[in-house]
Amino acid sequence: MSQTRRILLAEDNANDAELTLAALARENLADEVVVVQDGTEVLDYLYRRGQYSQRSDGLPAAIVLDIKMPKVGGLEVLRMIKADPELKTLPIVMLTSSREQGDLLRSYQLGVNAYVVKPVDFSEFSAVVSVMGAFWMKVNEAPPTASS
Numbered sequence: 001m002s003q004t005r006r007i008l009l010a011e012d013n014a015n016d017a018e019l020t021l022a023a024l025a026r027e028n029l030a031d032e033v034v035v036v037q038d039g040t041e042v043l044d045y046l047y048r049r050g051q052y053s054q055r056s057d058g059l060p061a062a063i064v065l066d067i068k069m070p071k072v073g074g075l076e077v078l079r080m081i082k083a084d085p086e087l088k089t090l091p092i093v094m095l096t097s098s099r100e101q102g103d104l105l106r107s108y109q110l111g112v113n114a115y116v117v118k119p120v121d122f123s124e125f126s127a128v129v130s131v132m133g134a135f136w137m138k139v140n141e142a143p144p145t146a147s148s
Helices: 014-025 038-047 072-085 100-111 122-139
Strands: 005-010 034-036 062-065 092-096 114-117
Touching: 005 014, 005 038, 014 034, 014 122, 034 038, 038 072, 062 072, 072 092, 072 100, 092 100, 092 122, 100 114, 114 122
Parallel strands: 005 034, 005 062, 062 092, 092 114
Antiparallel strands: none
Protein backbone atom coordinates (compact mmCIF):
# COMPACT_ATOMS: atom_id res chain seq x y z
CA MET A 1 0.00 0.00 0.00
CA SER A 2 1.63 3.22 -1.13
CA GLN A 3 -1.15 5.54 0.02
CA THR A 4 -0.33 7.68 3.06
CA ARG A 5 -2.26 6.55 6.13
CA ARG A 6 -3.40 9.87 7.56
CA ILE A 7 -5.51 10.66 10.61
CA LEU A 8 -7.24 14.00 11.03
CA LEU A 9 -7.36 14.76 14.76
CA ALA A 10 -9.75 17.53 15.82
CA GLU A 11 -8.92 18.40 19.41
CA ASP A 12 -8.93 21.84 21.04
CA ASN A 13 -7.32 20.67 24.30
CA ALA A 14 -3.53 20.78 23.81
CA ASN A 15 -2.87 18.16 26.51
CA ASP A 16 -5.36 15.69 25.02
CA ALA A 17 -3.94 16.28 21.54
CA GLU A 18 -0.41 15.64 22.82
CA LEU A 19 -1.45 12.43 24.61
CA THR A 20 -3.29 11.21 21.51
CA LEU A 21 -0.31 11.94 19.27
CA ALA A 22 2.05 10.14 21.66
CA ALA A 23 -0.15 7.03 21.78
CA LEU A 24 -0.53 6.92 18.00
CA ALA A 25 3.20 7.44 17.47
CA ARG A 26 4.18 4.78 20.01
CA GLU A 27 2.15 2.20 18.09
CA ASN A 28 3.22 3.59 14.67
CA LEU A 29 -0.43 3.75 13.62
CA ALA A 30 -0.32 6.49 11.01
CA ASP A 31 2.13 7.95 8.54
CA GLU A 32 0.77 11.40 9.33
CA VAL A 33 -1.52 12.93 11.95
CA VAL A 34 -2.92 16.34 11.11
CA VAL A 35 -4.09 18.20 14.20
CA VAL A 36 -6.74 20.88 13.98
CA GLN A 37 -8.24 22.80 16.90
CA ASP A 38 -11.81 23.53 15.88
CA GLY A 39 -14.61 22.43 13.60
CA THR A 40 -13.95 25.16 11.06
CA GLU A 41 -10.43 23.82 10.57
CA VAL A 42 -11.78 20.29 10.06
CA LEU A 43 -14.01 21.53 7.26
CA ASP A 44 -11.28 23.74 5.78
CA TYR A 45 -8.95 20.75 5.71
CA LEU A 46 -11.46 18.42 4.08
CA TYR A 47 -12.59 20.99 1.51
CA ARG A 48 -9.04 22.33 0.91
CA ARG A 49 -9.87 25.89 1.92
CA GLY A 50 -7.86 28.64 3.59
CA GLN A 51 -4.58 27.45 5.08
CA TYR A 52 -5.26 23.94 3.71
CA SER A 53 -5.86 24.98 0.10
CA GLN A 54 -2.43 23.62 -0.88
CA ARG A 55 -2.43 20.47 1.27
CA SER A 56 -1.43 17.15 -0.25
CA ASP A 57 -4.05 15.12 -2.10
CA GLY A 58 -6.19 12.50 -0.47
CA LEU A 59 -8.52 12.26 2.45
CA PRO A 60 -7.68 10.95 5.90
CA ALA A 61 -8.12 7.24 6.62
CA ALA A 62 -10.03 8.29 9.75
CA ILE A 63 -11.16 11.40 11.59
CA VAL A 64 -10.92 11.60 15.37
CA LEU A 65 -13.36 14.29 16.43
CA ASP A 66 -14.08 15.95 19.76
CA ILE A 67 -17.67 17.04 20.40
CA LYS A 68 -17.04 20.23 22.35
CA MET A 69 -14.95 22.46 20.07
CA PRO A 70 -14.89 26.19 19.37
CA LYS A 71 -16.40 27.81 16.26
CA VAL A 72 -18.17 24.74 14.85
CA GLY A 73 -18.89 21.89 17.27
CA GLY A 74 -18.16 18.25 16.60
CA LEU A 75 -21.80 17.25 16.12
CA GLU A 76 -22.29 19.90 13.45
CA VAL A 77 -19.05 18.86 11.71
CA LEU A 78 -20.24 15.24 11.82
CA ARG A 79 -23.61 16.24 10.35
CA MET A 80 -21.95 18.15 7.52
CA ILE A 81 -19.50 15.37 6.65
CA LYS A 82 -22.15 12.65 6.63
CA ALA A 83 -24.43 14.82 4.46
CA ASP A 84 -21.71 15.21 1.80
CA PRO A 85 -21.72 12.41 -0.81
CA GLU A 86 -17.95 12.78 -1.30
CA LEU A 87 -17.12 12.55 2.41
CA LYS A 88 -19.87 10.50 4.04
CA THR A 89 -17.95 7.22 3.99
CA LEU A 90 -15.01 8.64 5.96
CA PRO A 91 -14.72 6.78 9.26
CA ILE A 92 -15.32 9.17 12.16
CA VAL A 93 -14.61 8.42 15.80
CA MET A 94 -15.89 10.74 18.51
CA LEU A 95 -13.19 10.93 21.17
CA THR A 96 -14.79 13.04 23.85
CA SER A 97 -15.11 13.62 27.56
CA SER A 98 -18.90 13.83 27.19
CA ARG A 99 -20.84 11.03 28.84
CA GLU A 100 -24.15 12.75 28.09
CA GLN A 101 -26.70 10.32 26.65
CA GLY A 102 -27.91 13.05 24.30
CA ASP A 103 -24.44 13.48 22.77
CA LEU A 104 -24.03 9.73 22.41
CA LEU A 105 -27.43 9.25 20.79
CA ARG A 106 -27.10 12.27 18.50
CA SER A 107 -23.64 11.15 17.36
CA TYR A 108 -24.98 7.77 16.27
CA GLN A 109 -28.07 9.34 14.69
CA LEU A 110 -25.75 11.50 12.60
CA GLY A 111 -23.68 8.50 11.48
CA VAL A 112 -20.61 8.38 13.73
CA ASN A 113 -18.67 5.12 13.40
CA ALA A 114 -17.57 4.93 17.04
CA TYR A 115 -18.04 6.90 20.25
CA VAL A 116 -15.17 6.74 22.75
CA VAL A 117 -15.21 8.49 26.12
CA LYS A 118 -11.78 9.83 27.12
CA PRO A 119 -10.53 8.20 30.29
CA VAL A 120 -9.20 10.64 32.90
CA ASP A 121 -6.24 8.44 33.84
CA PHE A 122 -3.17 8.97 31.61
CA SER A 123 -2.33 5.28 31.13
CA GLU A 124 -5.97 4.39 30.42
CA PHE A 125 -6.24 7.28 27.95
CA SER A 126 -3.10 6.09 26.17
CA ALA A 127 -4.35 2.49 26.05
CA VAL A 128 -7.76 3.53 24.68
CA VAL A 129 -6.19 5.65 21.92
CA SER A 130 -3.81 2.81 21.02
CA VAL A 131 -6.66 0.30 20.70
CA MET A 132 -8.84 2.78 18.81
CA GLY A 133 -6.01 3.67 16.43
CA ALA A 134 -5.04 0.05 15.86
CA PHE A 135 -8.60 -0.85 14.93
CA TRP A 136 -9.17 2.02 12.49
CA MET A 137 -5.70 2.02 10.94
CA LYS A 138 -4.79 -1.69 10.91
CA VAL A 139 -7.90 -3.85 11.30
CA ASN A 140 -10.69 -1.87 9.62
CA GLU A 141 -10.99 -2.10 5.85
CA ALA A 142 -11.52 1.47 4.70
CA PRO A 143 -13.95 2.24 1.88
CA PRO A 144 -12.38 2.97 -1.51
CA THR A 145 -11.89 6.61 -2.41
CA ALA A 146 -12.08 8.33 -5.78
CA SER A 147 -8.27 8.43 -5.88
CA SER A 148 -7.89 4.69 -5.07
